[in-house]
Each structure stands twice: as C-alpha cells, then as structure tokens.
Amino acid sequence: MDSPRDELLQTFMAEAHEILDEIERALLQLETGRNVHDVLQRVFRATHTLKGSAGSMGLGGLSDLGHAAEDVIEALCRGDLPLTMPVVSLLLETVDAARRLVAEIEKGQVELSTSHREVVARLQEARRGGLEAAEDARAASARRATEDDAEGATSIKSIRVAVEKLDHMADLVGELTLGRNRIARKLRAARGEAGAALRDEMEEQDRLCKELEEAVRAARMVPVGPWFRHYERTVRDLAHAHGRQARLAVVHGDVEVDTAVIERFRDALTHLLRNAICHGIEAPEARRAAGKDPCGTITLHAAHERGGIALRIADDGAGMSRERIAARVRAQGRHPAPDALPDHELFSLVFEPGFSTAAESSHLAGRGMGMDVVRRRVESIQGTIRIESREGRGTSLSIQLPLTLATIEGLSVGIGDERYVIPLRSVLACCDLPRGALAHGGAQGLMVRRGRALPCVRLRALFRFGGPPPPEERVVIVAHEGSEAGLVVDTLDGEGRTVVKPLGQLFRRVPGISGSTILGDGSVAMILDVDALLGRVLRELGPADALDEGTAAPAAAGGSAG
Known part of the structure; x- marks a missing residue:
C-alpha cells in the first residue's frame, strides 16, 4: 500500500474501533427495553457510517457486513422484524466479526478471512424471518466471551485521548514552566556554594521540564495528510x-x-x-x-x-x-x-x-x-x-x-516599564537604531539595511507611552508580507519559551495584540501580533522601495542577533 493510503487506513481504523464500541454499547442497551426506537436509530446511523467509510476505503468485507446489518436494523425500526434476544445476539456477533476484520487489516494481512460471510448469510436469513438460524448466535457469543477477550486484552497498542485532556496537560506544563522561570530568576541572585549547587540542580530540572513539554507537544501533533485527504x-x-x-x-x-x-x-x-x-x-x-x-x-x-x-x-x-x-x-x-x-x-x-x-x-x-x-x-x-x-x-x-498554540519561542523587549513579547518566528535580526532614523518622539521613519530602505515603527510612540525615548534605542527586524520592517524598542531582554495565555474580553479586539504571558518575575507581558500591527501602521508610510534611499538614515550599526 502507498503511504497516503496507509495514513487514511490508520485514521479509519481508529474511527472504526470507536464506532464498533458505540454500536456494541447501544445493542446492549436494547436488551433493557428502554428508548428502543431512539437506540435503534443510533445503531443504524453508526452502522451506516461504518459501511460508508469501509466502502470508500475499498474494504468490501466490512462494507458487506454493514449493509446486511443495516437491512436487519431497518426492519427492526419499521416493526417488520420483532426485536428478540437472538436478533440482538446476532447483531453483537456482527460487531465481533467486524472487529476481527479490522484486526486483520491492522496486521497487514493481504488475504482476509472469509468467516464474516457466514454472519452476512445469517443476517440475510434473519431479515427474511429465519430466526432459528439466529439462535446460533448465542453459542457464538459464548465462544467469543471465553476465547477472544484474553487476546484482545493484550492487543492494545494505542489509545485515543480527548483533545480537552491534552489541552489540560499543556496548561499544567505551562504553569510548571512559569514556576520554573520564577525560581530560576531568584536563584540567579543566590550567592556562595549553596547558590551554585542549587543552580546546577535547577539546570537538571530545567532539562526535564523541557523534555516533558516537548513530550506533551509531540502527543498533540498529527500529520496533516489524513486531514487534507x-x-x-x-x-x-x-x-x-x-x-x-x-x-x-x-x-x-x-x-x-x-x-x-x-x-x-x-x-x-x-x-x-x-x-x-x-x-x-x-x-x-x-x-x-x-x-x-x-x-x-x-x-x-x-x-x-x-x-x-x-x-x-x-x-x-x-x-x-x-x-x-x-x-x-x-x-x-x-x-x-x-x-x-x-x-x-x-x-x-x-x-x-x-x-x-x-x-x-x-x-x-x-x-x-x-x-x-x-x-x-x-x-x-x-x-x-x-x-x-x-x-x-x-x-x-x-x-x-x-506549530502549536500552547507555547511559542519569544523575544522579550522593554518599552518604558512595560514588557512585550515578539514571536521569534517573525524576528530576523536585532541592531542599534541609527541616529536620525526617526524624529525625536516620532512614530515612523526609515533606515537603510543592506542597501534598501527599511520602514521602522517606534512602539513607544505607537502605544502612547509618556516621556522621551532613551538615548540609545534598539531595532528588531521582523518579516512582514514577504518583506522586512523594524520595530523600535527601548531594550532587548532576551529569548525564551513563552507560555501563551488567552486574552480577556477587554483586549480581544485590540489590533496588534495576540495574547499574553506571565514573565519570570510574575509580571504580565502582551504578545505582539507583528503582521496585524505593521499592516495597519505601514500603509501610512507607503512602499519603502519607492522612496529615495538618500533621504533615509545611515546604515544600521551593530550585528544581527536574531
């Protein structure tokens, strides 16, 4: 089988197990006599889904089983066939036969068994009123209870986990990361041998924490191929x-x-x-x-x-x-x-x-x-x-x-007493702001980088911070719509893993802000949405390439650090 088909089969198998479990639970509920019509409708829908999926994958055996079972369930829904224990037992045997076929496909068997054909024949006979044939389902169910369960108990190689549980795990890892950051900040100030020993121990805890974070992240990752197909x-x-x-x-x-x-x-x-x-x-x-x-x-x-x-x-x-x-x-x-x-x-x-x-x-x-x-x-x-x-x-x-919405690699920057985080995937380099690139206190300007005029935006002015900018400012060069732009900040605080926290209702419609995070000192920092921020501001500047580079500031000093 080719790789795309293998991926589709893996997705189908996981869904088939869930559908068969659902059908089995519903059939057992039928024997209680409660909500019979609703339960039969549930069984019919699940069987129809399994039959359709199996047919689209070219799995004729499963499709034939589903089709024969559909006929019986439809007759039960219409009242043409009485609901008796032998009929329910036969439908349960159908679930067992389907599971055996699924197991054979999972093992990669080219020649599948034909035992399901007997079940199909008995379903067709039961549909015509041959309930005597259906009585044999009791013996088959007894055999299944004594023979198949032990094998099935050791055949589980993977499990399906609800996304909500993975989200909760990611949240807990995020809280652990924040706690680790706070402890690491305090340990940096510790002196003496005790401080050095604690810092060494913290490095090991830091490694384990990162491995745990990567493991949870890996558990959430799925290939896009089956989704696309x-x-x-x-x-x-x-x-x-x-x-x-x-x-x-x-x-x-x-x-x-x-x-x-x-x-x-x-x-x-x-x-x-x-x-x-x-x-x-x-x-x-x-x-x-x-x-x-x-x-x-x-x-x-x-x-x-x-x-x-x-x-x-x-x-x-x-x-x-x-x-x-x-x-x-x-x-x-x-x-x-x-x-x-x-x-x-x-x-x-x-x-x-x-x-x-x-x-x-x-x-x-x-x-x-x-x-x-x-x-x-x-x-x-x-x-x-x-x-x-x-x-x-x-x-x-x-x-x-x-790749993930739980954490990002971010560059922390300072503007006045506030801190912001720029997603590292947008950052190309960092350098000093050339003198004269922006008017004193101005929000926008140009600098020359690698022979091209680069538009710059001073975040201090854009966010309306009071007071003059510091004597020396820094520029974070970011990618924007296939080109480059500069974000002028007061200070660069460094890179690190950032745990993304959702915004409150007050900030959800603020342009240029995509989330928040908690820094190592316990303070809250906003995460910048670079493209949304620059898309709104740079329209006022016009395309930088059309401007005369001779009017721009001298080339940026300092080396790139991104």
Whole structure:
C-alpha cells in the first residue's frame, strides 16, 4: 500500500474501533427495553457510517457486513422484524466479526478471512424471518466471551485521548514552566556554594521540564495528510454541484501540526476550497478552449518554515482579475487609487468584510463573507495569509501558521516599564537604531539595511507611552508580507519559551495584540501580533522601495542577533 493510503487506513481504523464500541454499547442497551426506537436509530446511523467509510476505503468485507446489518436494523425500526434476544445476539456477533476484520487489516494481512460471510448469510436469513438460524448466535457469543477477550486484552497498542485532556496537560506544563522561570530568576541572585549547587540542580530540572513539554507537544501533533485527504470528497461534491470537474492533490502530507491548530483552521480551509472551485476552476468547456485539462487541480502543500507550518493552497484555474478587483475597490470606495497598488496589496483587499466580485449570490459563494472569515480565523491563531495570482494561470494562497498554540519561542523587549513579547518566528535580526532614523518622539521613519530602505515603527510612540525615548534605542527586524520592517524598542531582554495565555474580553479586539504571558518575575507581558500591527501602521508610510534611499538614515550599526 502507498503511504497516503496507509495514513487514511490508520485514521479509519481508529474511527472504526470507536464506532464498533458505540454500536456494541447501544445493542446492549436494547436488551433493557428502554428508548428502543431512539437506540435503534443510533445503531443504524453508526452502522451506516461504518459501511460508508469501509466502502470508500475499498474494504468490501466490512462494507458487506454493514449493509446486511443495516437491512436487519431497518426492519427492526419499521416493526417488520420483532426485536428478540437472538436478533440482538446476532447483531453483537456482527460487531465481533467486524472487529476481527479490522484486526486483520491492522496486521497487514493481504488475504482476509472469509468467516464474516457466514454472519452476512445469517443476517440475510434473519431479515427474511429465519430466526432459528439466529439462535446460533448465542453459542457464538459464548465462544467469543471465553476465547477472544484474553487476546484482545493484550492487543492494545494505542489509545485515543480527548483533545480537552491534552489541552489540560499543556496548561499544567505551562504553569510548571512559569514556576520554573520564577525560581530560576531568584536563584540567579543566590550567592556562595549553596547558590551554585542549587543552580546546577535547577539546570537538571530545567532539562526535564523541557523534555516533558516537548513530550506533551509531540502527543498533540498529527500529520496533516489524513486531514487534507478528508477534503477529497468535499472537492468532488462542490465541483459537481457547480458544474466543474476538480481533483485534490496533497503534497508533503507527513508534516505534523498541533491538533488544536487543525481544529481552529478547519472551517477556513473549507472556505478556501469552496472559493477555489466557485471562483477559480473554470467550466470544463472553458478549460478545453484554453488548452487545459478539463479537470482542474487544487493542491494542498505543507512544509515546516520559520518555526511554524507553511500551507499553500493553489489552483490552476482562471486566476484573479486585477481590473475587476480594482473596479470593485473603486466602486466601494475602499482605496482612492487601486490601480497603483502592487498585486499583493490589491489582492489582500478581498479579505475585507463584504467584498465580492460575484455577479450574484448562491448557496456556494457570492455573499462576500468567506474570505473575511478566513482572515479572521487565521489571525485568531497568530497566522498570516497572502495571495498570489496570475490571470489565466491560477491562484495561490500562502498561509503561515504556528506549530502549536500552547507555547511559542519569544523575544522579550522593554518599552518604558512595560514588557512585550515578539514571536521569534517573525524576528530576523536585532541592531542599534541609527541616529536620525526617526524624529525625536516620532512614530515612523526609515533606515537603510543592506542597501534598501527599511520602514521602522517606534512602539513607544505607537502605544502612547509618556516621556522621551532613551538615548540609545534598539531595532528588531521582523518579516512582514514577504518583506522586512523594524520595530523600535527601548531594550532587548532576551529569548525564551513563552507560555501563551488567552486574552480577556477587554483586549480581544485590540489590533496588534495576540495574547499574553506571565514573565519570570510574575509580571504580565502582551504578545505582539507583528503582521496585524505593521499592516495597519505601514500603509501610512507607503512602499519603502519607492522612496529615495538618500533621504533615509545611515546604515544600521551593530550585528544581527536574531
């Protein structure tokens, strides 16, 4: 079997065990005589799900079992077949037969046993009223109770853990990290041999704490491949409903990401796939006329990048029309001169609430809501999104997401008496602020870095701190929308693991702030959302490349430290 199929099988197996456990519990509840109709409906839905999943994986034996069991359960629901203990026993034997097939598939057996066919035949006989055949299920159940349980007790190799439990573990590790930081800060001030011995011991505790943190983080990580491939059916159905033909291609599906990131991004990905089909992939006739394959391709690509995960969602469709978008921007008054904007800035306007170039709305697209939802969802998990498109060639969306939402590597900086944390994945370098780069007390300015004009933002002025800046300031060079920018701060305090705490209601809509953390001294520091912060401020400066470098400040002094 190829690797993608192996990944899908692993996901299917875990779900199959859960479904079979659910069916077994419900069948046992049937014998109590309570809520019979509701329980039968539950059994039918679970059996239908298992049959459909097995069929999509090409597992004919499981699918046949599910189909035969469905017929019996449907007859029970309609009252065509009386609910008796032999019938329930036969359905329980069906669960056992399904479990045996699943176990054989998990072991990689190429030739599966055919014992399930006998169960299928007896289910069909029971459906026709042959209850005598069903009586044999009692003996089969007795054999299963004495023979199979001992083997099953030693066959557990993995367990499924609720995400809420993993979240709680991550929170506890975070609290442990904060406590460790506070103790380490106090030990740094200890003197003498006792202090040195305690610091040595603390280094060992620090190592163990980090290993525990990494272990919990690893437990939360899942490959994106199976998640991506769940959308193959979604792409097919959406394309069919919109008169299109489309296939989904997954690249580098072995890249792992925190399961919490997947859950928070799931709806956004659905929006993006819907937009790729509704606004990107052309009708088969139009694609043939353009010399393209009638069936369009949507590619989901994943890779590790800058301490996070980089997702690229690309289609080979019609691409985005600058003229249509610019016309819509003018009509809605969103920008006075949209034709002068570079592609990435013009295309980014499609994320504005209510923006749409669709002529009419439908149940699939055209209401101007989807892309706004995408941007808000991406920003809510400290991610960024950027569009690249060529008319007639297709559209590509590059999305940068964190690997985990529980902790980040951060650079602590000081502004006055306050501390802020800049995510280290955004930091490129640190240097001294050249004299004259910013007017005294001014919020914005330019400096030259590697022969290019670099826009700078003084956070002291932006956040309206009182008092003059210190005589010597520092610049944190950060990546922003494929380019660079500088954040001017008073001091650099150093790097370290930062435990992310959610914001209260008061700060959730403050632009440029994505979370908070507790420092080693017990004080609270805000975590900066670099892209949201700079995206709002730098629009007032204009593109730095278009400015005369001769008017900018001298080149930055000091070495990079990021």
